[in-house]
Structure formats: C-alpha cells, structure tokens
Amino acid sequence: MPPVVSSESLPYLSLLIFVPLGAAVIAALLPGERAVRWWTLGVSVVVAVGSWPLYGRFDAGTAAFQFVEHAPWIPALRIHYTVGVDGISLLLVLLTTLVLPLCVLVSWRQISGRVKEFMVCLLVMEGAMLGVFCALDFILFFVFWEAMLIPMALLIGIWGGPRRVYAALKFFIYTMAGSVLLLVAILALYLELGSFHIPDLMGRELSLPFQGWVFAAMALSFAVKVPMFPFHTWLPAAHVEAPTAGSVLLASVLLKMGTYGFLRFCLPITPQATMLFVPWMVALSVVGMVYGGAAALAQNDLKKLVAYSSVGHMGVATLGIFALNREGVEGALLVMINHGVTTGALFLAVGLLYERVHTRELARVAGVGRHVPVYTGFLGIFALSSLAFPGTNSFIGEFLVLSGALGWARAAVPGWMAWVLLGVVPGVVLAAAYNLRMLQRVAYGGPRNPDHAGLKDLELREVVTLAPLLVLVFWIGLNPQPFTRVMHASVRHLLEQMGGP
Amino acid sequence: MAFLPELILLAGALAVFVVCLGEGRVRLAKATATGAALGTLLACLVSFRETALLFEGAYRVDLFSQGLKLVFALGFLLVLVIGGELPDIREDAQPEYYLFLTLSVTGLTLLVSCVDLLTLVVALQLASFPLYFLVALRRERDDQRSQMEAVVKYIMFGITATGIMLFGMSYLFGVTGTTSMPTLQARLASLVHSPVVIAGLALMWAGLLYKLAVFPFHFWTPDVYQGGSNETTSLVASLPKLGALAVLVRFVTLATPDHEPLALLLTCLAIASMCYGNVLALVQKDVKRLLGFSGIAHAGYALIGLVTLDPVGHVAALYYLIAYQAMVLACFVVVCRVARTGGNVALGDLAGLHRRSPLLMMTLLVGVFGLAGLPPFAGFMAKLTLLKAALAKGHLTLVIVAVLNTAVAIYYYLALVREACFRDPEGQPEVRLDVPTRALCVALIAGVVLLGVTPTALLEHLGTALATAWGPIGLAGSGIP
Numbered sequence: 012m013p014p015v016v017s018s019e020s021l022p023y024l025s026l027l028i029f030v031p032l033g034a035a036v037i038a039a040l041l042p043g044e045r046a047v048r049w050w051t052l053g054v055s056v057v058v059a060v061g062s063w064p065l066y067g068r069f070d071a072g073t074a075a076f077q078f079v080e081h082a083p084w085i086p087a088l089r090i091h092y093t094v095g096v097d098g099i100s101l102l103l104v105l106l107t108t109l110v111l112p113l114c115v116l117v118s119w120r121q122i123s124g125r126v127k128e129f130m131v132c133l134l135v136m137e138g139a140m141l142g143v144f145c146a147l148d149f150i151l152f153f154v155f156w157e158a159m160l161i162p163m164a165l166l167i168g169i170w171g172g173p174r175r176v177y178a179a180l181k182f183f184i185y186t187m188a189g190s191v192l193l194l195v196a197i198l199a200l201y202l203e204l205g206s207f208h209i210p211d212l213m214g215r216e217l218s219l220p221f222q223g224w225v226f227a228a229m230a231l232s233f234a235v236k237v238p239m240f241p242f243h244t245w246l247p248a249a250h251v252e253a254p255t256a257g258s259v260l261l262a263s264v265l266l267k268m269g270t271y272g273f274l275r276f277c278l279p280i281t282p283q284a285t286m287l288f289v290p291w292m293v294a295l296s297v298v299g300m301v302y303g304g305a306a307a308l309a310q311n312d313l314k315k316l317v318a319y320s321s322v323g324h325m326g327v328a329t330l331g332i333f334a335l336n337r338e339g340v341e342g343a344l345l346v347m348i349n350h351g352v353t354t355g356a357l358f359l360a361v362g363l364l365y366e367r368v369h370t371r372e373l374a375r376v377a378g379v380g381r382h383v384p385v386y387t388g389f390l391g392i393f394a395l396s397s398l399a400f401p402g403t404n405s406f407i408g409e410f411l412v413l414s415g416a417l418g419w420a421r422a423a424v425p426g427w428m429a430w431v432l433l434g435v436v437p438g439v440v441l442a443a444a445y446n447l448r449m450l451q452r453v454a455y456g457g458p459r460n461p462d463h464a465g466l467k468d469l470e471l472r473e474v475v476t477l478a479p480l481l482v483l484v485f486w487i488g489l490n491p492q493p494f495t496r497v498m499h500a501s502v503r504h505l506l507e508q509m510g511g512p
Numbered sequence: 513m514a515f516l517p518e519l520i521l522l523a524g525a526l527a528v529f530v531v532c533l534g535e536g537r538v539r540l541a542k543a544t545a546t547g548a549a550l551g552t553l554l555a556c557l558v559s560f561r562e563t564a565l566l567f568e569g570a571y572r573v574d575l576f577s578q579g580l581k582l583v584f585a586l587g588f589l590l591v592l593v594i595g596g597e598l599p600d601i602r603e604d605a606q607p608e609y610y611l612f613l614t615l616s617v618t619g620l621t622l623l624v625s626c627v628d629l630l631t632l633v634v635a636l637q638l639a640s641f642p643l644y645f646l647v648a649l650r651r652e653r654d655d656q657r658s659q660m661e662a663v664v665k666y667i668m669f670g671i672t673a674t675g676i677m678l679f680g681m682s683y684l685f686g687v688t689g690t691t692s693m694p695t696l697q698a699r700l701a702s703l704v705h706s707p708v709v710i711a712g713l714a715l716m717w718a719g720l721l722y723k724l725a726v727f728p729f730h731f732w733t734p735d736v737y738q739g740g741s742n743e744t745t746s747l748v749a750s751l752p753k754l755g756a757l758a759v760l761v762r763f764v765t766l767a768t769p770d771h772e773p774l775a776l777l778l779t780c781l782a783i784a785s786m787c788y789g790n791v792l793a794l795v796q797k798d799v800k801r802l803l804g805f806s807g808i809a810h811a812g813y814a815l816i817g818l819v820t821l822d823p824v825g826h827v828a829a830l831y832y833l834i835a836y837q838a839m840v841l842a843c844f845v846v847v848c849r850v851a852r853t854g855g856n857v858a859l860g861d862l863a864g865l866h867r868r869s870p871l872l873m874m875t876l877l878v879g880v881f882g883l884a885g886l887p888p889f890a891g892f893m894a895k896l897t898l899l900k901a902a903l904a905k906g907h908l909t910l911v912i913v914a915v916l917n918t919a920v921a922i923y924y925y926l927a928l929v930r931e932a933c934f935r936d937p938e939g940q941p942e943v944r945l946d947v948p949t950r951a952l953c954v955a956l957i958a959g960v961v962l963l964g965v966t967p968t969a970l971l972e973h974l975g976t977a978l979a980t981a982w983g984p985i986g987l988a989g990s991g992i993p
Contacts, residue, residue: 087971088897125866150896154887161881168934169866176934180926187886187922191915194896198903198911 023065023078024094024145027108028138030058035134044126048119051130055111055137062108069101071497074504076147076210084151090207093147098501099274099344100144102494103267106351107144109479110263111137114256116476117359121255121366122170129170132162133256140264144271149197149207153190156268160186163257163265171252178245178252185245189235196228200280213279214508222284229276230288236269237325239292240299250318255362258314262321263355267347270328274340278332279508285335286509290428292333293419297434299326304441308448313361313371316449317354320397323442324350324405330435331412335509339415340502341495345408348494349487353396353405356480360390363473364453367466373452380454382466387454389469389477396484398446399439404487409439514564514573516555517581518625521618524548528614532607538598541607545614546592552585552621563980569692570628575977577625580758584624587751587837588617591743593952594845600741600854605649612642612649613747620755629681629691632759633674636719639755640670643748650741651854662732662739669732673722680715683708693762710773717763723756724811725804727785734792737804742851745800746844749807754833757814761826762981764818771821778819779910785812786917793924799847799857802924803840806883809921810836816898816914820905827974828897834970835882835890835963842879842956843928846872849943859927864937872943875953876932882960884925885918890963897971 034054041047069077076095084092096104114133122129139162142155160183168179201207204215217225235242246266250258278285303323310316324346331343363386365371368379380387396403399410413435420429469477487494524544531541556578564573591613601609619639626632644667650659685691687709688699703709722729737745764774789809796802814836817829849872850865851857866873882889895918899911945953963970 085893085966085968085971087968087975088900128866128870154892157887157892161877161886164929165933168930176930179934180923180930183926184919184922188919191919194899195903195911195915198896198900201900202903 022080023061024096024141025080027058027062027104028094028142028145030054030061030138031111031134031141032138035131035138038127038134039131041127047127047130048115051134052112052115054134055108055115058137059108059112062105065096065101066105066497069096069098069497071098072500074098074500079147084148088150090150091148092151093208094142094145094151095147096145098498099505100271101497102344102348103144103264103271104141106267106348107137107140107264110259110351110355113355113359113476113479114259116472117259117362118254118256119472121362125169129166129256132166133260135162136166136260140260140268143268147209149200149209149212151207152209153194153197156193157187157190159265163260166257166260167249167253170254171257173252174248175252178248181245182249185235185242189232189242192228193232196225196232199225199228209275214282215280217281217283219283219287222281223287226277226281226284226288229272229281230292233269233272233277234295236272237266237329238269238322239329240295240302240322240326243299243303243322246322247315247318250321250358251312251314255358255365258318258358258362259355262317262358263351266321266325267351270325270332270343270347273329273332274344274505278335279505282509285333289333289335289419290431293330293416293428294431296326296330296333297431297438299323300330300438301434301441302326304438304445307445308441310445311373313364313373313376313449313453314358316373316445317357317361320357320442320445321350321354323438324354324397326438327409327412331408331415334412334415334419335506336415336418337502337506338411338418340505341498342408342411342413342415344498344502345487345491345494346405346412349396349404349408352480352483352487353393353403356389356393356477356484357397359477359480360386360393363469364390368463373449377452377456378454379463379466382463383468385468385474389481390453391450392481392484394446394450396488398443402485402488404484404491406488407491408487514559514562515566516559517552517585518618518621520551520555521548521614521621524551525611525614525618528607528611532611538603538606541610542592545610546589548614549585549589549592549617552617553582553589556582556585567631569694570631571622571625572627573625574981575973576758576981579973579977580624580754581621583754583834583837584617584620584751587754587841588613590841590952590956591747591750593948594746594841594848595743596848596946596949598741598743598854599852600651600743601649602651609646609649609743612646616640616642616646616747617751620751623755624758626759627693627762629685629693629696633678633681633719636723636759637674639752640674640723643744643752644670646744646747647736647740650739650744653855658735658739659741660739662735665732666736669722669729673719673729676715677717677719680712680718683712684716687712697765704771705773713763713774714777717760720756720760720763721781721811723752724760724814725753725808726781726811726815727788727808730785730788730808730811733808734801734804737800737807738798738856741854742800742844742848742857745803746841746848749803749840749844750837753807753811753814754830754837757829757833760818761830761978764821764826775819775821778815779907782812782815782819782910783913785809785815786914787812790917790921790924793921796924797859799843799859799862799928802859802928803843803847806921806924807840809917810840810883812917813895813898813914816902816907816910819907819910820901822901822905823975823978824904825898825901826978827971828894828901830974830978831967831971832894832898835894835960838956838959838963839879839882839889839891842875842953842960843883845949845952845956846876846879846932849945849949852941852943859931861940862928862931863935863940865932865943867937867942868940869943869945871945871950871953873932875957877929878957878960880925880928882964884922888961888964890960890967893964893967897967 079095139159146152164183307319328346331339399405622635648663725733793805817825882891885891
C-alpha cells in the first residue's frame with residue numbers, strides 16, 4: 012500500500028473543500044441577487060486559482076497520496092477525517108474547480124428566480140464534489156458522495172425544464188438505490204479488514220467469493236453513476252431537464268465519480284474479482300459506446316443528443332479502465348478529463364443557444380450558423396473534439412484507450428472475448444456521425460429562418476465562459492504530456508496492485 | 513437532589529392542575545408548563561452526574577437515566593413550542609392539554625429510572641393514559657370525528673398490550689420469585705434458555721413494542737397519527753418511543769449475548785416492521801399518516817440495535833432514536849405550521865413551501881433527508897452505527913434488508929420533498945413564523961446536522977452510561993438512600 016506523505020504546512024485540500032461550504036452559508040445570508048452572484052463567482056474563481064498550487068507542488072515521481080491531512084473524526088466508530096490526492100484524483104480535482112466558475116457565469120442571466128438558493132446549491136455541490144475526490148476515508152467518501160445528491164436534485168427539480176420533477180426524482184432514486192449497496196460493501200470491508208482508511212484497504216488478501224460480492228456491490232453503485240449501459244436511463248432525463256449549469260456539473264464532474272470509483276476502489280481493493288468480471292465490464296462498455304452513439308444519432312433534441320453522447324464517451328472510459336494496462340487506464344483518465352471539458356462545453360453551448368432561440372429542437376435551430384459565427388466556431392471545435400478529431404483532446408484519450416483495449420484483446424482469455432472489441436468500430440463511426448450531423452444542421456442546415464435574423468452573437472461573458480475549455484481542447488490535444496505526466500506513477504502503482512505487469 | 517427533575521415535573525403538573533381549575537387560563541397554563549419544562553431541563557443538567565438507588569432499590573438514578581431525562585426535558589420544551597397556540601385543541605380544554613402533556617412527560621421521566629417491574633408498569637401507564645386523553649382533546653369538526661376512533665383504538669391496543677406485558681411478567685415472577693430487575697437478572701442468568709423464560713420475556717416486551725410501534729403492535733399508529741391533533745401527534749411520535757426503547761434495552765440485556773431464539777425473534781420483528789412500514793408509507797397521501805408508517809419502519813431500524821444483544825448495538829439503537837427525535841420533530845414543526853387552523857395536512861398542502869416559507873422548507877428538507885438516512889444528517893450516521901453493530905455480529909441478511917428498505921423509503925420521503933421544493937404554490941398562503949418557531953427551526957436543523965457530524969460525545973456518553981448501568985457494582989447498589 013502506498014505510504015501517505017504529508018509535507019504541507021497549509022491544509023490545501025481542506026481549504027478547497029470547506030471554503031465553498033462556508034461560502035455557501037455566507038451566500039445564504041447575503042442580501043440581494045447581485046451580491047450573491049458576484050460572491051459566488053468570486054469564491055469559485057478564488058478556489059479555482061487556489062487549486063493550481065496543487066499541480067505545481069505535486070510530486071509526479073511517487074504514487075503516494077500527497078497533501079494528506081489526517082485527524083480523528085468519530086473515534087467511537089473509528090472514522091477519520093483523511094484527505095489526500097494522488098495522480099488519479101489530482102486532475103479531477105482541478106477539473107472540478109475549473110468548471111465551477113463557468114457554471115456560475117453561464118447561469119448569470121439564465122437563472123433569474125431564486126438566485127440565492129441556486130448559488131448556494133452550486134457552492135455546496137463544489138465542496139461535496141471536491142470532498143469525494145479527496146476523501147481517503149471510506150465513510151468520509153460516502154458522506155460526500157451522498158450529500159452531493161441533495162443539491163443536485165434541487166438544481167434539477169427547482170430550476171429545471173418542464174419535466175424537472177420526474178427527472179430529479181429519477182436521478183435521486185437511481186443513485187440512492189445504487190449507493191445503499193455500496194454502504195454494505197464498505198461495512199463488510201471494514202469488518203474484514205478493520206479499517207475505513209482507503210489506502211489500508213488496497214492490496215489486502217481477501218477470499219475470492221468475498222471479493223466478488225464486494226466488487227458487485229461497489230460496481231453496481233459506480234455503474235449507475237457512470238452510467239454504464241443498462242443503468243443509464245436516468246441520465247438523459249436528468250441532463251435534459253437540468254438547467255445548463257446542472258447539466259455541466261453532471262457531465263463534467265458527477266459522471267467521473269463513477270469511473271473514479273472503479274479506479275480508486277474496485278481495482279485496488281478487489282483485484283481478483285475485477286479480473287473475473289473484466290469480460291463483462293468490457294462488453295458492457297462496448298455496448299454502451301454503440302448504444303450511446305446510435306441513440307445520439309436519433310435525437311432531435313440537442314441536449315438529449317449530447318446526453319446520449321455522454322453514455323458513449325463514458326463507455327470509452329470504462330473500456331480503458333477494464334483493459335487493465337497502462338495505456339488503457341491512462342487513456343481512461345484522460346478520456347474522463349476530456350469528456351469533462353468537451354461535453355461540459357457542449358452543454359454550455361447548447362444552453363447558450365437555448366437562451367437565444369428558446370428551443371433545442373434540431374430542426375428549429377437549423378441554420379443559425381450564419382447569424383452567430385463566433386458561437387458556431389466554438390460549437391464546431393467542441394463537436395470535432397467530441398468525435399475525437401486528431402489535434403483535439405479526445406483524440407489522445409481515445410487513441411490511448413483503444414491501444415490499451417487491443418492490448419487486452421491480445422491477452423484475452425478466452426480468446427473469443429476479444430471479438431467484443433469489434434463493436435468499438437461502429438462506436439467510433441457513430442460518434443463522428445452524430446456530431447457531424449448536429450454541426451451540419453446547426454451551422455449550415457435548413458432554410459433561412461426569419462426567427463433567427465436578430466440573433467445576437469456571443470457576448471464577452473459568454474466567450475469568457477467557453478474560452479478556458481477551448482484552450483484545454485487544444486492544449487491536451489497538442490501537448491498532453493503535462494497531463495499524463497502526473498498519472499504515470501499512480502497508474503503504475505495501481506496496476507502493480509492488480510498483480511499485472 | 514437525584515430526584516430533582518421528577519420533583520420539579522410533579523410540582524409543575526400539580527401547578528398546571530391548579531391553574532386548570534379556573535376558567536380561561538390558557539396562557540397561564542402554558543407559562544406554567546413551560547416553566548416546568550425549563551426547570552426540569554436545568555434540574556437534569558444539575559443532576560446529570562448523580563447516581564442513587566431510591567425507594568428500596570426500585571428506582572435507579574444513573575448516567576443512563578439522567579441522560580435520557582435530559583432528552584425528555586428538551587423534547588418537552590420542543591413539543592410545547594411546536595404546539596404554539598394549539599389551534600386544533602378545543603378552547604375549553606386547552607389548559608388541560610398542558611396538564612396531560614406534563615403528566616405524560618413525568619411518566620416517561622420516571623420510566624427510564626424504574627428497575628422494578630411494578631414501578632415500571634405504573635410509570636408506563638402514567639406516560640400512556642395522558643396520551644389517550646390528549647388524542648381525544650382534538651377539536652371536533654363537521655368532517656372530523658376520527659379522533660374518537662383513534663383514541664378508542666389507542667386505548668384498546670394499549671390496554672391489550674399492557675395485559676400481555678403483565679402476563680409475561682407473571683411468568684418471570686413465577687420463575688424467579690422477584691420483581692426487582694437486578695435480582696431478576698441474576699436469577700435468570702441460568703434459566704434464560706428455558707422456554708418459559710423466553711416466552712415470558714417476549715410477552716413482556718409486547719407492552720414496550722406497542723409504544724415503539726413495532727409490527728405487529730403497530731395497528732394504532734396510522735390512525736392515532738391521523739386522528740390526533742398535530743401537536744399531540746408530535747408528542748406521540750417522539751418521546752414515548754425513546755422511553756420504550758430505553759426500557760427495552762434494560763430488558764434485552766436480561767438475555768445473554770448468544771441467545772439465538774431472542775435474536776431471531778427480534779430480527780423477524782425488525783424485518784417485518786421495516787418492510788411493512790416502508791411499503792405502506794409509499795401510498796399515503798396524508799403527511800401525518802405517512803410519518804406514522806415511516807415511524808413503524810424506523811422502529812424496525814432501531815430494533816436492529818437490539819438484535820445484536822450487545823452494548824455496541826444498544827448504544828446504536830439509542831443514538832438512532834435520539835436522532836430520530838430531532839428529525840421527526842423537525843417534520844412535525846412543518847406539519848403544525850402549515851396547518852394554520854389545525855386540520856390534517858395532505859401532501860398537496862405542502863406545495864410550494866419553498867416560496868411560502870424558506871425556513872420551513874429547509875427544516876422539512878433536513879428532517880426528511882435525515883429520516884431517509886442521507887449524510888451529513890443524523891439519520892445517516894445513526895443508521896451507519898446500527899448497521900455496523902449488526903454486521904459485526906454477522907446479521908448480514910438483516911443489514912441487507914435494512915439497506916434495501918432505505919432505498920424503498922427514499923421514494924416517499926422524496927414525495928414530501930417534491931411537494932415542498934419542486935411544486936409551485938397553488939393559492940396556498942404564505943406561512944408566517946413567530947420568533948420561537950424560527951428559533952425552534954434553526955435549533956432543530958442545527959441539531960440534526962450536529963448529531964450527524966459530531967456524534968462522538970453522545971456515543972461516548974451512551975457507552976459509559978450503558979456500561980455503568982449494568983455493571984455489578986451499580987446493580988448491587990452502593991445504595992444511596
């Protein structure tokens with residue numbers, strides 16, 4: 012197990028988690044919508060900037076957890092407050108802090124009612140999401156994991172679209188049903204190994220049947236969150252009904268928690284069981300890719316289209332994870348980041364379009380391109396990124412995952428399982444198809460629609476919202492080294508725990 | 513000194529009684545009852561570390577009883593504030609409401625100290641009878657006479673359960689020849705596996721399970737919740753359950769930790785309660801009735817702690833029910849305030865609460881998500897403690913049934929949230945809150961969160977309290993007269 016290293020004088024991670032939570036309380040007491048908006052923006056920007064030193068001071072040479080803080084929390088139950096990051100969680104933390112200011116910005120005009128409550132929900136979400144990625148105590152993790160449900164459900168249910176209540180409840184019930192079994196798994200592990208401390212649980216001797224049950228319970232919970240193929244039905248509903256900021260949070264951060272869970276818990280804690288389930292997980296991932304792509308191709312609602320594309324992209328991520336080799340896992344991590352950047356950006360773009368034309372129907376937004384060139388430029392780049400065009404971020408990630416998956420296929424036992432990978436081909440083609448279809452319609456399609464004549468192009472605030480993601484698309488796409496650099500040690504260590512090469 | 517809280521409560525009850533003799537003295541009665549509550553609270557704090565064995569060993573003052581008395585005093589105060597102006601109690605009977613309230617709390621306070629079967633029955637009845645009257649005190653309306661049906665059911669089931677309890681006690685007395693629980697425990701130690709003792713113990717528990725509303729002694733619950741006035745129900749739903757559980761904990765320890773038949777019996781009761789309560793709550797439209805069924809389910813959860821038959825589980829069960837007090841009272845504040853004239857509250861009446869009163873919505877949200885067992889609220893940590901204790905003893909099936917029930921339950925709790933947060937008000941008026949209610953709401957929210965985030969002090973207190981409550985030194989009695 013990796014030793015925990017703490018060399019920091021400043022409790023970085025605790026600050027990251029609790030500054031937003033504290034700011035939420037203050038926001039609730041502030042008078043006036045303007046003040047609340049600026050306060051939330053200010054706090055989220057400060058947190059985003061404040062999280063950079065994490066990257067700068069991160070020691071990429073070790074797999075150990077860094078920036079660790081450790082304190083007893085509930086001694087009677089042997090629960091500790093332990094936080095720390097390693098190469099797997101670091102980028103996700105940074106992604107989370109980056110996305111939040113964008114969510115605030117995009118909601119600036121869009122959310123007009125109950126602004127204060129909205130901003131409080133966003134800040135609470137930020138604290139809880141960072142908590143999930145930083146927690147090194149299983150109960151602490153679970154507390155953040157579940158606590159996040161409440162503000163998210165409120166975001167969907169109060170500020171969402173026409174079917175918001177249905178979507179919010181479905182989201183809540185699916186996730187909750189998934190996570191109760193996770194709780195049993197946590198308790199079972201505790202009784203078997205005597206600890207809630209996550210690094211302590213990794214790489215321990217456990218009997219195979221026990222591992223199998225624990226894996227199944229945890230995997231079910233994470234599979235709902237990802238969402239993997241048969242458990243994905245909450246996702247389109249939640250994405251479509253959520254306000255733009257909610258969709259972005261869901262896509263960019265929440266879905267990552269499922270794949271993060273696989274990497275952080277399933278693989279290192281139950282390695283033999285993982286091996287056992289790999290063919291199934293790979294098959295489900297591939298089915299997810301094809302299904303997500305096919306469903307996205309059939310959508311006429313832009314948000315639904317992007318939502319189903321998420322199912323496909325996350326299929327790529329899980330495929331990479333369960334390839335269980337270096338390319339696969341690093342590729343999966345990169346796909347997670349890329350999906351956060353690209354799909355988040357696409358949801359932002361759809362939201363901005365909706366603010367202008369008040370519809371998301373592909374047929375009715377057709378041909379807006381000629382009126383809003385700057386917007387269309389952004390959309391085009393993000394759509395190309397979504398289909399993994401070379402030079403954009405997704406290309407690197409998917410390429411790594413595919414080479415990892417092929418590596419798995421060569422070693423697959425029994426050999427016929429490798430044929431599952433043939434499904435990847437239609438998956439990739441479909442991704443190109445639905446993205447190009449969307450882009451073609453929005454940018455060039457359709458007759459001249461008189462409704463679109465007076466459309467305003469992006470204003471400065473909106474450009475500022477999209478620009479950071481655009482920069483990331485090309486930065487990761489052209490020079491992924493700074494991003495993959497921090498993963499190597501942790502991923503190698505993870506695979507060593509799996510007993511692999 | 514050790515008897516101070518009870519003395520103050522009794523004096524308070526007497527004073528309220530005297531006040532009741534005059535006409536139209538509602539305010540005075542309320543002031544007196546509030547004074548008694550505050551006095552008891554103080555007295556409980558003062559006598560918190562007292563230990564004594566009173567009345568020839570029939571009444572035991574120790575950390576365990578004093579801690580619970582503190583909770584009762586606090587709950588008494590909360591219920592008084594929740595009651596407000598008693599919109600749903602007949603005007604001419606409003607002073608008496610305070611009298612019965614005080615008496616019932618007195619009974620509960622006595623109950624947790626009783627270590628003799630006879631005093632125990634007396635205290636239990638003192639806690640129960642005022643509740644019957646309280647239910648009957650509801651205002652009569654044209655379309656509302658359900659309180660009478662409710663009270664009849666309440667009494668009939670109550671008396672039957674007490675009868676069964678006495679019957680069980682007679683077995684134990686027959687076997688051991690004593691009613692004093694310490695002696696009983698010593699003499700039962702060798703007999704505890706004999707069928708007659710198991711039967712005796714199980715029958716004796718009936719009276720307490722009835723108070724706790726455990727299946728199959730739950731039949732009164734939905735009707736009394738629905739039939740009783742909102743104020744009364746907030747009392748029925750909270751404090752007596754904790755009292756019953758406290759006594760149950762004392763009784764369960766009569767059995768040895770490896771007593772399989774009793775563990776099996778409790779397991780069955782717990783599973784039946786959880787499943788029955790949660791499934792029926794799914795289809796309820798009346799908020800109080802829904803909370804009633806959810807209460808049955810929560811009684812089932814609490815029993816999980818008793819199944820383990822060890823102190824860890826008992827601590828968990830007590831922690832769970834103390835947390836439950838705060839959460840269920842948070843829900844009842846909302847019910848009482850939303851029903852301005854005191855009628856029953858349907859789910860639809862909560863619609864748009866987020867616009868009508870944000871503070872009430874927050875209170876409801878915290879209460880409901882607490883009951884549903886979501887972190888960071890008290891319900892989660894308490895459930896975690898329970899499940900951990902049960903799993904440590906190998907009750908895997910029970911734990912899985914419990915978590916599946918949690919997943920089922922989320923649906924009806926979300927129904928409350930859906931109405932309060934996601935719907936817009938359809939002409940329902942704004943809810944204005946007076947200062948005590950606001951303070952109460954904030955206090956309950958803080959309580960539910962703090963009990964969930966920092967339960968260490970409480971858990972440690974309960975741990976030491978239970979350890980000393982059954983230590984042979986304490987029972988043999990360094991008899992302070």
